[in-house]
Amino acid sequence: MTKTNSLHRTIRSDIERKILSGAWAPGFRIPVEHEFMAQYGCARMTVSKAIATLVEAGLIVRRKRGGSFVAQPHVQSAILDIPDIKADILARGAAYGVKLISREIRSPRGEIEIWLAGRGPLLAVTCLHLANGNPFALEERLISLTSVPNAADADFAETPPGTWLLTHVPWTEAENRIAAVGANRRTANLLHIEPGSACLVIERRTWRSRAHVTHVKQTFPGQVFDLIARFAPAAMNRDKQQLHK
Numbered sequence: 495m496t497k498t499n500s501l502h503r504t505i506r507s508d509i510e511r512k513i514l515s516g517a518w519a520p521g522f523r524i525p526v527e528h529e530f531m532a533q534y535g536c537a538r539m540t541v542s543k544a545i546a547t548l549v550e551a552g553l554i555v556r557r558k559r560g561g562s563f564v565a566q567p568h569v570q571s572a573i574l575d576i577p578d579i580k581a582d583i584l585a586r587g588a589a590y591g592v593k594l595i596s597r598e599i600r601s602p603r604g605e606i607e608i609w610l611a612g613r614g615p616l617l618a619v620t621c622l623h624l625a626n627g628n629p630f631a632l633e634e635r636l637i638s639l640t641s642v643p644n645a646a647d648a649d650f651a652e653t654p655p656g657t658w659l660l661t662h663v664p665w666t667e668a669e670n671r672i673a674a675v676g677a678n679r680r681t682a683n684l685l686h687i688e689p690g691s692a693c694l695v696i697e698r699r700t701w702r703s704r705a706h707v708t709h710v711k712q713t714f715p716g717q718v719f720d721l722i723a724r725f726a727p728a729a730m731n732r733d734k735q736q737l738h739k
Contacts, residue, residue, distance in 0.1 A: 501536050505544035513553050513564055514702060516644055516662040522564045524554065551703045552666040565666060579633070579712070580657045583625045591624035594651040595684070599639065607636060610699070610706045614640035619655050622684055629685040630718055635710040642707060656710070665707050671697040677713070685715050692716035 512518040525533075530541040545562055548554040555565045583590045598618045602611040610616060616636050623631040635655050637645045648658050659665075673695045682689040694714045700707045 501534060502540045502544045502547075505530060505534055505536075505541060506547050509544065509548060510553065510703075513548075514641065514663075514705065516642070518564050519662065520564050524562050524564065526561060553703055578657050578660055579623045579631055580654055583623065583630060586625065588625040589627070591627060592651070592654045593622040593624065595620040595622060597650065599646060606709055610636055610709050611638045611640060614638065617645050619650055621650060621654060623654065625718070630714070632681055632684050632713045633710060634712075635708060637708045638706050641702060641705040655708075659708060663702070663707060665700040665702045667701040669699050673697075674716070675713075677715075681713055685713070687715050 509518075509524065518524065524545075527538055527541045527545070530536075530544075531538055534541070545554060545556075549556060549562075553565055554562050556562050580590050580592070596619070599615055600618065602608045602613075602616050607616060617639055619633075619635045619637070621633050621635075622629055623633060633654070633656065637655065637659070639646055642659070642663055644662065645655075645658070648655070648662075650658065675693055675695050676690040677685065677687055677693050679689045681693070682691060685691075685693075687693075693716055696712045696714075697710070698712075699709045
């Protein structure tokens with residue numbers, strides 16, 4: 495490997511580490527190429543190559559005459575964006591609260607946990623979201639500490655894990671799975687509903703480039719939560735795109 499290729503990989507790794515650690519949050523404007531050239535003592539082409547690979551990975555976006563920025567999250571779903579439950583409750587005009595039920599750092603077990611963390615540690619968090627003091631949603635979340643090491647020190651008794659992740663950790667892809675289920679006894683007790691009551695369950699996993707970030711299961715009593723998606727026929731969307739060109 496030539497020195498130039500080795501340096502380009504070093505620059506990429508250093509930038510990627512800042513993004514993946516959350517030190518450079520989504521929307522952060524990264525230093526200009528001349529600053530990297532001075533820092534690493536290299537040619538502009540070496541810096542440009544390193545940034546180009548991060549653009550290709552979806553971690554950085556370039557804006558013409560604006561610079562390069564840490565990419566904002568992008569969800570691959572026509573039905574549901576990544577919700578911030580705290581923000582949703584506040585938007586409804588209710589007082590938000592969170593009750594931390596359990597928090598544990600441990601080794602992965604089972605297919606989902608191994609998919610998420612491989613052989614590395616994971617953080618398992620269970621919390622109850624409250625609206626005006628009443629149960630709004632039960633959240634059971636797993637976070638890969640290999641991908642998000644700072645989560646080990648986060649105070650989820652003050653800031654719910656979903657809100658913390660949205661503000662600290664960039665992600666590039668998400669998958670939602672939505673189902674209607676009857677509440678089991680444990681879930682019913684926590685949500686103050688009858689066992690078997692209808693609930694909406696959203697299971698989500700997110701990636702950051704090729705790194706797995708989190709898997710979460712959120713259970714909402716059917717009477718407090720619904721999903722609304724507004725969209726137009728594909729032909730109409732194509733017409734709108736033509737008008738905006």
